[in-house]
Amino acid sequence: xxxxxxxxxxxxxxxxxxxxxxxxxxxxxxxxxxxxxxxxxxxxxxxxxxxxxxxxxxxxxxxxxxxxxxxxxxxxxxxxxxxxxxxxxxxxxxxxxxxxxxxxxxxxxxxxxxxxxxxxxxxxxxxxxxxxxxxxxxxxxxxxxxxxxxxxxxxxxxxxxxxxxxxxxxxxxxxxxxxxxxxxxxxxxxxxxxxxxxxxxxxxxxxxxxxxxxxxxxxxxxxxxxxxxxxxxxxxxxxxxxxxxxxxxxxxxxxxxxxxxxxxxxxxxxxxxxxxxxxxxxxxxxxxxxxxxxxxxxxxxxxxxxxxxxxxxxxxxxxxxxxxxxxxxxxxxxxxxxxxxxxxxxxxxxxxxxxxxxxxxxxxxxxxxxxxxxxxxxxxxxxxxxxxxxxxxxxxxxxxxxx
Numbered sequence: 001x002x003x004x005x006x007x008x009x010x011x012x013x014x015x016x017x018x019x020x021x022x023x024x025x026x027x028x029x030x031x032x033x034x035x036x037x038x039x040x041x042x043x044x045x046x047x048x049x050x051x052x053x054x055x056x057x058x059x060x061x062x063x064x065x066x067x068x069x070x071x072x073x074x075x076x077x078x079x080x081x082x083x084x085x086x087x088x089x090x091x092x093x094x095x096x097x098x099x100x101x102x103x104x105x106x107x108x109x110x111x112x113x114x115x116x117x118x119x120x121x122x123x124x125x126x127x128x129x130x131x132x133x134x135x136x137x138x139x140x141x142x143x144x145x146x147x148x149x150x151x152x153x154x155x156x157x158x159x160x161x162x163x164x165x166x167x168x169x170x171x172x173x174x175x176x177x178x179x180x181x182x183x184x185x186x187x188x189x190x191x192x193x194x195x196x197x198x199x200x201x202x203x204x205x206x207x208x209x210x211x212x213x214x215x216x217x218x219x220x221x222x223x224x225x226x227x228x229x230x231x232x233x234x235x236x237x238x239x240x241x242x243x244x245x246x247x248x249x250x251x252x253x254x255x256x257x258x259x260x261x262x263x264x265x266x267x268x269x270x271x272x273x274x275x276x277x278x279x280x281x282x283x284x285x286x287x288x289x290x291x292x293x294x295x296x297x298x299x300x301x302x303x304x305x306x307x308x309x310x311x312x313x314x315x316x317x318x319x320x321x322x323x324x325x326x327x328x329x330x331x332x333x334x335x336x337x338x339x340x341x342x343x344x345x346x347x348x349x350x351x352x353x354x355x356x357x358x359x360x361x362x363x364x365x366x367x368x369x370x371x372x373x374x375x376x377x378x379x380x381x382x383x384x385x386x387x388x389x390x391x392x393x394x395x396x397x398x399x400x401x402x403x
Contacts, residue, residue: 083291100262
């Protein structure tokens with residue numbers, strides 16, 4: 001029995017309607033920007049395996065860092081204990097963000113959930129009643145209950161409406177009862193790779209400063225070079241009070257996340273009153289394996305021009321896709337850094353029938369693309385060669401002729 005057939009008997013896949021989806025790709029290995037299937041077919045990973053992979057699959061330096069750390073310490077409780085990789089990584093992340101304290105978790109949703117609880121309790125610990133959050137239309141922040149509550153995509157949260165807390169759409173004003181505004185800076189991912197103007201983000205920051213409201217930047221997708229900067233907030237010279245990061249933090253090797261907060265936020269929890277403690281944590285908080293691989297990934301950024309390569313990838317993709325702006329079925333071509341997207345005029349949005357067609361046809365051409373409904377996008381690993389970038393662009397242009 002094939003791997004795909006065995007899978008269909010026992011596995012429940014995310015964001016997948018098993019009744020109508022084709023069998024999953026049976027991947028047995030990865031190499032650079034490529035995935036290798038059970039039958040030897042090679043697929044160019046143009047979406048970085050759900051936006052996680054930065055330096056390429058099976059990168060030898062990351063493999064070595066993981067192996068070396070596993071031979072020393074694989075895990076230790078992080079309540080009341082610490083270890084070198086966690087401290088060293090926190091030092092790097094505070095240096096990169098200009099913030100002060102790092103709270104570890106294990107994925108993007110938990111990084112956001114941590115930030116929301118931090119922001120909420122921050123005000124409670126200060127004796128002030130600020131209990132609501134402002135969100136952006138089309139925003140997406142994860143699939144835990146809190147993260148869904150601050151997401152602006154009705155399709156993903158509709159079945160769970162009665163579980164969610166109240167969050168209001170940002171309309172240009174911030175009221176006195178707002179605990180925090182949460183944004184995906186510069187690029188909204190699952191909402192369709194929508195690109196913001198830097199001025200828009202800067203204006204939100206300014207309003208937060210004027211009202212004392214906390215600003216949460218969800219850099220889970222945009223962080224670690226995707227936009228041509230280490231963090232997308234840098235495009236607008238914005239400093240958030242809390243930054244959420246995951247996906248690319250380990251170069252795509254391990255589930256790992258961090259929520260980085262300002263000293264002011266941390267200070268609201270340090271108290272003689274035990275009730276001010278942040279009663280939140282995860283079994284694998286501060287996992288040494290994740291910390292070690294994240295440190296090695298950052299070392300690659302230090303030694304290689306990864307950010308320059310991200311900008312070059314984006315420019316090459318954007319130039320190749322620019323002529324599609326005049327295509328009668330295309331409503332927009334947009335992007336930032338190594339994230340480039342084409343919006344197709346089609347009914348249904350995220351559920352547009354064109355999405356499965358484009359995904360299926362991309363695989364027939366040896367390129368893994370996973371459209372967001374009517375939005376066809378590429379976000380390849382930052383190790384892709386010019387020839388691989390050109391291949392992605394060629395396939396994207398070919399796919400548009402099928403719609």
